[in-house]
Amino acid sequence: MTNPQPAIVLVRPQMGENIGAAARAMLNFGLSRMRIVDPRDGWPNPRANALASGAGRVLDAATVHGDLAGAIADCTFTFATTARTRDMTNPVYTPEAAMAEAAAMIAAGGKVAVLFGAERAGLENDDIAQANALISVPVNPEFASLNLAQCVLLTAYEWRRQVDRPAPQTTHWAGHAPATGAEIDALARHYEDRLDDANFFFPEHKAASMKLTLRNLWSRLPLTDADVRMLHGVLRQLLRRHDR
Known part of the structure; x- marks a missing residue:
């Protein structure tokens, strides 16, 4: 759990079940630093362990703080998640942009926290007021409330995308090789x-146009050798049955 990553800070969480679900969401995407x-x-809260579903290690390593100032005392930049506008002047990021910024700051030696x-x-x-910037999820304005674990999941997913970007589209060949041009x-x-x-x-x-269309059809299909x-x-x- 020493890999550079943001700290996930749960501020005055109410239900142990939501803390456990948040831990599970974190570990799904490689985050392990919970405060x-x-x-x-x-x-500790036994209900949190029940909902962590295999992510108990996150809860075991979690640190508990009496106030927010103590939880982020070592951080150089803090994001606060919010679903509503505030009468305060703050830069506002999408989760994707926030985690891109967090990845850059952490790579430069900074310590980043995200508040929930x-x-x-x-x-x-x-x-x-203790945060440097806000994260706002573009949700339905008529129903903007997100469950705690859902909000953590969105942020953790965007973090994972920044540090371990998968290819946007791949093909699973199920043990077979892709067909060659000759095949x-x-x-x-x-x-x-x-x-x-x-x-x-x-x-x-x-005829020529029809053959070209058919050739193009074969080329578009992601065929395996099988x-x-x-x-x-x-x-x-089909031809054997026709001949018979």
């Missing part, structure tokens, strides 16, 4: 030849 400020039902308020009303203005070409020729025999490409003046073998077999079996 708890003045929990209503005391600490109590379930009923969120952070108070006195809490906000795709052989499949295309197999179908073209058999469809030619069946007079599929008609009328004649449209797919190609199966498609060859499908056509052969």
Whole structure:
């Protein structure tokens, strides 16, 4: 748990279940530094462990503080999450932008905290006043309230995206190799030849265009070598039944 990361600070959380769910959300995305400020039902809380569902190590390492100032005393920058506008002047970030900024500051040696308020009303203005910037989630304005664990999950997810960016789209090949250009070409020729025999490409003046469309179809499909073998077999079996 020594990897550089922001501290997740739960300010006056009310229910142990939500603390446990927040711990689970954190560990889902590689966060483990939880700080708890003045929990209503005391600490440790068995209900938190029940909801952590395998993330008990986060709760075991959590530190408890009597006030917010003590919880963020070592931090060089603090974000506060809020779902409503405040009569205060603060820079406001989306979760994505905030975690990008946090990653840059931590990489430069800074210590960052993210504050989350109590379930009923969120952070108070006195809490906000101790933060350097706000994080505001673009939620439905007619129903802006987020569960504590949901809010932690959103932030943790954006953190993970910044430090371990996955490819935006990948293909799972299920143990098979992607088909090669030569295999795709052989499949295309197999179908073209058999469809030619069946007079599929008609009328004649449209034949070239139809073949081009069919070739393009094969090229667009993310076929494996097993797919190609199966498609060859499908056509052969259909022709055998036709010949019989």
